[in-house]
Amino acid sequence: MKRAVPTPAEPTHRSRPPRCGPPAFFAARLSAHRELTGGYFELSFTYDEGPDLRGVVPGAFVMVRGSWDADPTGPRAFSILDAPEPGRVTILLKVYGRGTARLAALRPGAAVSLTAPLGRGFSATTAGGPRRLLVAGGVGLPPLHLLARRAAQAGLAGAVTMIYGGRDADDLVLVEPLRACGVEVVLATEDGSAGVRGRVTAPLAERLDAAAAARTPVEICACGPEGMLRAVRSLALARRVPAQLCLEANMACGFGACLGCAVPVYGPRPYRYCCTDGPVFDAREVRW
């Protein structure tokens, strides 16, 4: 049971992802509800009082709960897809279980409560920095979508490549807006119905090989299912390429109160928290 743990001081990080402002808890309403292919929904929430989320770091998230009774008890975490104006935030939701099903069934006008902004996100794309390979799997798209659009806004569309995988063509959404802003998008589907057949790791490995051959410095930013992230991490560690992984964990609060979202890590303490220390972690730090 008992482990030796050093007295907790704020742990030092090799790459500490940037943090958003202090979180607020506020009432909002569902203002737009768009069903995409593959069981995805784009939901927009608007609110009169609450934080301006426009400047939010890609990877930051919002906890969402409908104004329902006892079940599901907790809110659910969603990466911020966009915050186009003050008082408005957009998420991409895939129906997975009870909570997401109930959120997807809400009608425009429905009251929800939000806690945001939460988490530490990906570092910003810089002009002189390494080329960035964004690896998105399934519902891991939103933070990287935002990251890519931010890069494009900063005139750095050419510095990022999105490698985006899913089960089939229907499972890949919101690709056009990315291409429209000049971002290169490589698709991979398990059934080959769009892009290359297979997993994202194959095109990723190709790009890493090419970069190694050309001696171009690259960096991976990945978000997706745990299996994919484990594979990406192995690739990155084996090739000594820096990688930032946006993780998921079961979350009860999202703001550091429950200690439920432990992520096993190497470092001064055995666990860090997906919600307050992440969700973006350095691949080397994650104890998988």
Next chain:
Amino acid sequence: MKRAVPTPAEPTHRSRPPRCGPPAFFAARLSAHRELTGGYFELSFTYDEGPDLRGVVPGAFVMVRGSWDADPTGPRAFSILDAPEPGRVTILLKVYGRGTARLAALRPGAAVSLTAPLGRGFSATTAGGPRRLLVAGGVGLPPLHLLARRAAQAGLAGAVTMIYGGRDADDLVLVEPLRACGVEVVLATEDGSAGVRGRVTAPLAERLDAAAAARTPVEICACGPEGMLRAVRSLALARRVPAQLCLEANMACGFGACLGCAVPVYGPRPYRYCCTDGPVFDAREVRW
């Protein structure tokens, strides 16, 4: 703990209310949803497969549950307001707690499950029978509304008087359709905003007095909150007027499986069941 109980034989009744056909459990959808005043909703459910409820006895009820997850766990009981055609049933719902709130929030098209027809209802109004004083309080309206319309359809509108009470004018709904079919309606509101000021028992007592003076045989059919039914029962017993009371009880199943809806009675056994023996009981039988 232990009570002496006679070996259970089917108890003999002085006035055994008529029973509906065997119940079915079937899928339906909300087809119409009309908000009335006072927090009342008229909900219509349509279904392809399920019993024809047109001939249902007034007082019969349906158990309704939305197709939601774990909470609320149970269905809720609603008197059948109308069954205008095969494959369609209408209820009058007042938002009271968690279950009714969730049902009222359903949108047309929503899937629900119904168990119906259930219960034993009021006896039919007959041409040579006693004059009927229908006493409805609040959400107790639907079975008596149906009873009155049935009487009118049988050309016996003149044989029934509806005495209908609520908190205020908003709390009284669906009065016009009754008047339209020739039924006399006496309204009573606690704040005097419609009809006579006060409770239904005052106009009821008046009518009983008048009938006694005129030696007109009368019978009471009542449905409403327990307080009202207790008052009606006292009046009826004191004046030796026959009375049928449509009771409520907390119900888990509605069809005799849980034994949760016990109604204390006089008779061969100390309890009978609101769902299978009632909800309509002879006032003398009820052990209050």
Next chain:
Amino acid sequence: MNAAARPDLSVSFAGMAMPHPVMVASGCFAYGEPFAPFFDLSKLAGIATKGISPEPRAGNPAPRIWETPAGMLNSIGLENVGVEAFLRDKLPFLADLGVRVWVNFFGEDFDGYVACARALDRGRAHIDVLEMNVSCPNIEKGGIEFGMVPEVAHDLVRACCAQTAIPIVVKLSPNASDNVAIADAVRAAGAAGVSLVNTITGMAVDVRRRRPRLATTYGGLSGPAIKPVALRIVHQVHRALPDLPICGMGGIRSGEDALEFLMAGASCVQIGTANFAEPTVALRVLDELSALCVDLGIDRLAEVVGCLEPWPPEPPWEETPP
């Protein structure tokens, strides 16, 4: 693994073969009759009857039920027709269905239990299991339930087993702090298995009327709310006593719920509260279970009983990554 084939859902409980594991729970299916209008009851693996006592019981005052978040409280008060009327009026209907008949029973004191077991033995031709409910307050021992103390439960079960050739399955209360000890005691006393779990004692308050929601103050909590507790007890007992057959229940309302119980160690399951909202729930659970087997590549359901594996350990923690 042949996902296209129909999975084999048969299980065996204490040596008794069952076509599939889905039964219905005591007190939630009466004596079967109220469900006859809804579906063909012979599709059930078995029916546990309302609890039977030596004498008829009128039950508790009203109100007897109250709904709580994802659950319900009941204080039916073990109302039942009594063993004689049961054998005469109710058992024939059940016997005709051709499903396993589990007669749930109890007594108001030690002798009552014994007398009830003896009387029920007369129905042995049609009764597959006597499911002994030890959650009744033991009036002789200060009102504590018979099922709370291992020694008390042991003696009671032994005395009942001596009365009958019908296998006795003891239904334990989740209120006991150590269900493993009690399961072990009743096993040693001759029980053929255990049913886990009965309701958890709870209450609710009407703040407007300043009184409990139930006339008896306390009632038994059932439904989805208690599923985690029921699963835990099934798993604890199965891990400690892997050879003791377990019938699992508590909040089951889907095929996945049922499979959770089987994987935790139950050989069969009972559905209780869910029958009220959905009288045909057992059929749906059975269908879902079958579909889930296909989906998960389970050919023989019996093989997954108690199959849970613990989580693999995390890589050891070090200050600097390896």
Next chain:
Amino acid sequence: MNAAARPDLSVSFAGMAMPHPVMVASGCFAYGEPFAPFFDLSKLAGIATKGISPEPRAGNPAPRIWETPAGMLNSIGLENVGVEAFLRDKLPFLADLGVRVWVNFFGEDFDGYVACARALDRGRAHIDVLEMNVSCPNIEKGGIEFGMVPEVAHDLVRACCAQTAIPIVVKLSPNASDNVAIADAVRAAGAAGVSLVNTITGMAVDVRRRRPRLATTYGGLSGPAIKPVALRIVHQVHRALPDLPICGMGGIRSGEDALEFLMAGASCVQIGTANFAEPTVALRVLDELSALCVDLGIDRLAEVVGCLEPWPPEPPWEETPP
């Protein structure tokens, strides 16, 4: 009854005056800091800290939480900064708020409890209550929780009380079969009151991966699902030991929930799980409680503590109506 006047919400717990009864529960409010962005914490009646142990603890492997119908399971593993870091880094923040500080604590063995109580006594100027969590497995006694056996709990509480002048309130586990006996034992050992209840042990199963949902297999169930069980235990203990102050908790998320606990016999309440979904829930509960008092004509909230009346008996049954 003057419905227009502001109701007096003040209560007293074990002789300590509180402006109102709404606190937040251990493990659900960390050491207070994560909630500072959301509201003015001085509006709380008190804060129960995350459980503190003599040494820092890293907590359990992931995953540590899982949601269940109307509840959640957690196996945080009593992760905490340890008593020294608590006194140094966390207590000053809490002390500055001016709310009652309840320091929840435990040890990994008998001596650990005693050492922790002694160390915490050094913070006595800023600590109002030591809330002693006896739901930890007692390694010396075969892993059964300290709070399951009255004698064990008694000795432990007495030893801790001897270490400190701070009142000790013992937090009991709903897993115990007889909470009244344990409450009585800890009262006799010097406890100033009891906190009722901690989480109920439960589990959930991932049928696809054939393993438990939590890395540690079992976890503690909290949230609305357990409210009926918590209320029952509060009522049982209050009825048996009316002079023992009770802090009630388990699934509270509305003013009406809080009032249910007060009426059942709690002098104050704590909100746990609900803080996660709604960080400002305590303020809402307080507002609702105040509005409910106005609505129900309660002038002084303290007067309704334990005010529940049993149901009036039904008229006696007779074959023919009187």
